[in-house]
Amino acid sequence: MKRSALAIGLLLFASAASAAEIRSYAVRIEAHPDGSGSVSAVVQIESATPGAIAIPLGFATVADLRMIEGPAGTVLSASAANGQSLVQAVVPGGAPAALTIAFAFTTKDVFLPVAPASGEKSTLPEGSRVLRHAVMNSQPAPIRSYKAEAVFPEGLRAHAVREALPRLRKAEAGPRVLLDDIDGKTGARLQVDRLLQGESASMQVELVPQGRSVAWLIAGLVLSLAYLVYFRDLVARRGQ
Amino acid sequence: MAVQAATLTQDDRLLELLDMEKMTLSSKGREAQGPAERWMRYLGFPGGIGVFLLLYYLPAGAGLSGAAQAGAACFALALVWWVTEPFPTYVTSLALMFLLLVTRTAAPKAIMDVLGMEVIWLNLLAFILSAMLVKTRLAKRMALGLVVRFGHKASWALMAFLLIQMVLAPLIPATAARCVMTLPLMLVVAAIYGSTEEAPNAFGKNLMLLNLICISVLSSMTMTGSSANLIAVGLIQSMGGHRIYYMDWVRVGAPIAIATTLVMWILGQKLLFRIPEAGQVPRLAGGLDVVRKKYSEMGPLSAGERKALVIFGLVLFLWMTDVFHMRWFGVEITAPFAALLGAVIVLFPRWGVLQWAEADIPWHLLIFSAGAYAGGLALDDTGAAEWAVRMLFGGINLKALPFGVAFTFIMAVMMYSHLLTTSKTVRTMIMIPIIITLSKAIGWDPVSLALPAALCIDWVVGLPISGKPNVVLFSTNQYSVMDNFKYGMLTCTIGLLILVGSAATWFHWLGITPAFWAVPQ
Numbered sequence: 001m002k003r004s005a006l007a008i009g010l011l012l013f014a015s016a017a018s019a020a021e022i023r024s025y026a027v028r029i030e031a032h033p034d035g036s037g038s039v040s041a042v043v044q045i046e047s048a049t050p051g052a053i054a055i056p057l058g059f060a061t062v063a064d065l066r067m068i069e070g071p072a073g074t075v076l077s078a079s080a081a082n083g084q085s086l087v088q089a090v091v092p093g094g095a096p097a098a099l100t101i102a103f104a105f106t107t108k109d110v111f112l113p114v115a116p117a118s119g120e121k122s123t124l125p126e127g128s129r130v131l132r133h134a135v136m137n138s139q140p141a142p143i144r145s146y147k148a149e150a151v152f153p154e155g156l157r158a159h160a161v162r163e164a165l166p167r168l169r170k171a172e173a174g175p176r177v178l179l180d181d182i183d184g185k186t187g188a189r190l191q192v193d194r195l196l197q198g199e200s201a202s203m204q205v206e207l208v209p210q211g212r213s214v215a216w217l218i219a220g221l222v223l224s225l226a227y228l229v230y231f232r233d234l235v236a237r238r239g240q
Numbered sequence: 241m242a243v244q245a246a247t248l249t250q251d252d253r254l255l256e257l258l259d260m261e262k263m264t265l266s267s268k269g270r271e272a273q274g275p276a277e278r279w280m281r282y283l284g285f286p287g288g289i290g291v292f293l294l295l296y297y298l299p300a301g302a303g304l305s306g307a308a309q310a311g312a313a314c315f316a317l318a319l320v321w322w323v324t325e326p327f328p329t330y331v332t333s334l335a336l337m338f339l340l341l342v343t344r345t346a347a348p349k350a351i352m353d354v355l356g357m358e359v360i361w362l363n364l365l366a367f368i369l370s371a372m373l374v375k376t377r378l379a380k381r382m383a384l385g386l387v388v389r390f391g392h393k394a395s396w397a398l399m400a401f402l403l404i405q406m407v408l409a410p411l412i413p414a415t416a417a418r419c420v421m422t423l424p425l426m427l428v429v430a431a432i433y434g435s436t437e438e439a440p441n442a443f444g445k446n447l448m449l450l451n452l453i454c455i456s457v458l459s460s461m462t463m464t465g466s467s468a469n470l471i472a473v474g475l476i477q478s479m480g481g482h483r484i485y486y487m488d489w490v491r492v493g494a495p496i497a498i499a500t501t502l503v504m505w506i507l508g509q510k511l512l513f514r515i516p517e518a519g520q521v522p523r524l525a526g527g528l529d530v531v532r533k534k535y536s537e538m539g540p541l542s543a544g545e546r547k548a549l550v551i552f553g554l555v556l557f558l559w560m561t562d563v564f565h566m567r568w569f570g571v572e573i574t575a576p577f578a579a580l581l582g583a584v585i586v587l588f589p590r591w592g593v594l595q596w597a598e599a600d601i602p603w604h605l606l607i608f609s610a611g612a613y614a615g616g617l618a619l620d621d622t623g624a625a626e627w628a629v630r631m632l633f634g635g636i637n638l639k640a641l642p643f644g645v646a647f648t649f650i651m652a653v654m655m656y657s658h659l660l661t662t663s664k665t666v667r668t669m670i671m672i673p674i675i676i677t678l679s680k681a682i683g684w685d686p687v688s689l690a691l692p693a694a695l696c697i698d699w700v701v702g703l704p705i706s707g708k709p710n711v712v713l714f715s716t717n718q719y720s721v722m723d724n725f726k727y728g729m730l731t732c733t734i735g736l737l738i739l740v741g742s743a744a745t746w747f748h749w750l751g752i753t754p755a756f757w758a759v760p761q
Contacts, residue, residue, distance in 0.1 A: 216292075220289040234282045235279050
């Protein structure tokens, strides 16, 4: 109840803020082993008018927010509630209607907590982490293109993509989340062509340590040798 | 004398098979044929493990998840074991399902749920209907009738099956149903020409494998030949912006499918598994006359046969009229449910024709299918199949190539990719969008590549795990995995050559493809 009320509040706030439309929105997340992350975002906006522009963010905590690019005099501030957050950009008079705002910040919650509660069974093996990124479009206008890149910490690799939303539409070629090489590091890309008001885009990637257990190698060799010894009669000459 | 005694024994055995009372799809493994096959079986087990370890420990690219890599390793292991057969194929399937779990490739529920898939149900129910045809001796009557009319030469008996499958393909979209309903006929005709489970001969191999390719390949004659064809048509419309009409498909799909099966009818018996002159006539002592005598001895249709005809006719009717069901009944009775209705009537006390114990359901076959599907689905769900296709297409600069070369490459990938999947639908969902996107990026009309690629969807003929009919026919023990591979690969290659030749000629004249040597603008 509280969650939906907050979501509606964010939507109403965004609706009241501006009629600006986000043409493209690209986010890059550098995940750190301690679960924190460095995030940078580039937002291209159309039909901007002087005043507040709300940019939805997919992080519960936002710290060290700083602007990298934008019209002179633009002021950024962040607010977060219930896992969703907004960056509010106050654009001064005289700014062009089509503008680009780039900003960066740090966050503490790139990974989902996976430790089981007392008495519960663990659902993931030791050393696994789950990277999650989710954003809801709280803007009245659709976000025409949303892209998020997450770079995994050193020593971890993706075991599986556990969530990739929204589901692919009829005319879309997949996959929604693509594992890829991002500047020489392993990572995942989430891409949505049109994110409507109230619609969410999200990815959840299970990460595991890079190295594979040698248990499979030992078991495989033992089984192979045992078979070759105990089944050698298959190729024995007749009479032997 | 000893030879005569042996002949008599074989004749007795063939006559017993003709009676079909003891006809079962044996779960017994096929005996190795010669030393090479024995060595293949011996080395297949460690070979499969070796391939698994290689793929599992290979440094993966950034685009491949751990689960996808493990899934590919498990599937490759199973593929080696299925081909080399160190133990029965259903044991390999069970081992594969366990491996998918312990490598965390798939969740336990996803693996177990495979046994409840529509395709498994359809197989199970179709076997009940098939058992009905056998037990009522309707199958024997139909098979003897077929041999009396076309069996003067083995070649013409094969041609008769080709024609039967050609007629059935546009009427019944479910390939497993087509396979199971004609399987009893195949077994009896194979027996008449001396091919049995214990001693398969060239005719038996030709008969089973020709039927296998006809069931699959002839599904590509029409866009309603399989549900995967319809998915491809939908993708071409939604992503490529072109509507494909029924006759658009038929005029390109039917000639290629029919030409390929006719070529394989000749090559199968002349090149791959040569039928000697002595094998061209029925192997029963007395030849065709005995078959005629047996046929006339059957007399008029029995009450059981008449019931079987009515039940089978009802199921067939429901299979053929599925497009009208919603209008008639307010619900679509899908192929498995039509077969289910048939099974209810078949097994109904007093009115039916079978007891449950007589249905003789080959569970080993269903387990084999379930394992193959679990492996194939894991490759899809983890993204391994899609990754492999992207790597393949991404590795070649198709934009620098003339249309004909790009066409040949893309069709070859589409044609042979069935070896790595077990579901036509999954393959369609992966390949067709990529081909449409690719053709747009290169600058070709999406239809010029996507429609011919869609014609290859149903050509799942390379391995016993490649499709439902393959699993069923393989269980007859009339041919080996290697026989299937040789026959299937030759079929695909012939089909590919005809497809490329068509792109260079009449596809272009029809306006589907650009000039063969045209280069992208």
